[in-house]
Amino acid sequence: MEKILKVEKIQKYYGNKENITKAIDEISFEVEEGEFIGIMGASGSGKTTLLNCISTIDTVSSGHIYLEEQDITEIKEEDIAKFRRENLGFIFQDFNLLDTLTIEENIALILTINKIPEKQIDKKIIEISKKLGIEEILNKYPYQVSGGQKQRCAICRAIVNLPKIILADEPTGSLDSKSARQLLEIMEDMNKNMNATILMVTHDPLSASYCNKILFLKDGKIFNRIEKGEKDRKGFYNEILDVLEFLGGDDRRC
Numbered sequence: 001m002e003k004i005l006k007v008e009k010i011q012k013y014y015g016n017k018e019n020i021t022k023a024i025d026e027i028s029f030e031v032e033e034g035e036f037i038g039i040m041g042a043s044g045s046g047k048t049t050l051l052n053c054i055s056t057i058d059t060v061s062s063g064h065i066y067l068e069e070q071d072i073t074e075i076k077e078e079d080i081a082k083f084r085r086e087n088l089g090f091i092f093q094d095f096n097l098l099d100t101l102t103i104e105e106n107i108a109l110i111l112t113i114n115k116i117p118e119k120q121i122d123k124k125i126i127e128i129s130k131k132l133g134i135e136e137i138l139n140k141y142p143y144q145v146s147g148g149q150k151q152r153c154a155i156c157r158a159i160v161n162l163p164k165i166i167l168a169d170e171p172t173g174s175l176d177s178k179s180a181r182q183l184l185e186i187m188e189d190m191n192k193n194m195n196a197t198i199l200m201v202t203h204d205p206l207s208a209s210y211c212n213k214i215l216f217l218k219d220g221k222i223f224n225r226i227e228k229g230e231k232d233r234k235g236f237y238n239e240i241l242d243v244l245e246f247l248g249g250d251d252r253r254c
Contacts, residue, residue: 004164004197005031005054010063010073012049012220023049025220026063031165036191036198038208040240041217042248047201048169050217054199055088055167056080067164085114089158089166093173095150097142097157103149104129104138107156114161128156132186148179155186159196166190168200172207184210205244209237216243223247 012024024046031037039047052058054065056072065072067087075083090096097106104125111121129135132152137145142153151171158166168187172180188210190196202208210233216224224243228236 002033003030004033004068005199006064006066007050007054008064008066010050010053010060010065012046012053012058013061022220024053024060027217027220027222029215029222029225031197031199033197034191034195035213036188036196036211037200038211038214039199039201039217040203040205040208040214040244041223045217046220047217049220051167051169051199051201055090056084085110085161087164089161089163091151091154091158091166091168091171093170095142095147095154095174097150097153099142102139102141103134103145103153106142106153107138107160110157110161124160125156128160132156146179147175148182151175151179151183152186155183155190159190159194164197166196166198168198170202171200172202172204180207205237205240208240209233214240214243216247218247 007027007029009026009028010024011022011026014021014023027046027050039050041047049058053060056075060073063073072083098109101109107125107128108121111124116124125138126135129138132155134149134152134156137149142150145153171187172183175183184207187198187200191198200207200211208214212228214226215222224247226239226243231239
């Protein structure tokens with residue numbers, strides 16, 4: 001597999017000289033194409049800040065982040081939106097759908113912005129909506145469908161442009177247990193059968209057990225790393241719980 005993401009000694013500070021908070025403390029890791037990596041840690045550990053820096057939503061104080069060969073820490077502000085549209089897919093806890101657009105129009109939005117021809121847009125939407133089982137609700141509005149269907153729409157929107165990496169921030173946080181499991185199975189299928197590269201922040205050890213590698217953060221640093229390897233999901237889930245307990249908090253209650 002080819003290396004797609006390299007995070008190199010990044011630091012992130014907030015505040016001023018009198019009151020500095022170090023949110024990220026020299027974190028380094030690499031992601032290969034087709035990996036499904038979870039990022040875990042207690043509140044304040046730096047996991048969301050890390051994801052925000054990788055997604056260019058936030059900037060690093062020092063260090064470098066490379067997507068393939070491009071140093072994203074050096075992208076000019078006026079070029080960031082274009083970079084995100086062309087390279088990144090986002091899945092958020094609160095869906096971030098536009099209620100004034102239909103499900104189909106929400107999915108098509110990024111393709112329209114990228115000036116993809118209309119016939120290609122229609123074809124892409126039909127293909128991706130069938131894969132995620134929402135082809136029958138394309139003409140409905142977000143407020144007319146369930147939370148699980150909204151999240152499937154959000155996934156369609158995230159992957160329809162074939163991004164280099166998908167960034168997910170607590171994607172199951174607003175879903176009931178059944179919808180959450182369905183979503184995780186979809187993400188697992190995307191990873192295995194579409195070779196999607198996914199980086200997911202989560203508090204939930206069950207969600208994390210669908211990943212093939214976990215990074216645990218504590219006080220802005222990588223505290224531990226584990227890989228699923230040949231373990232089944234139950235075995236990996238139990239290993240995740242063991243690390244969380246050692247880390248200082250069992251996130252099953254979060």
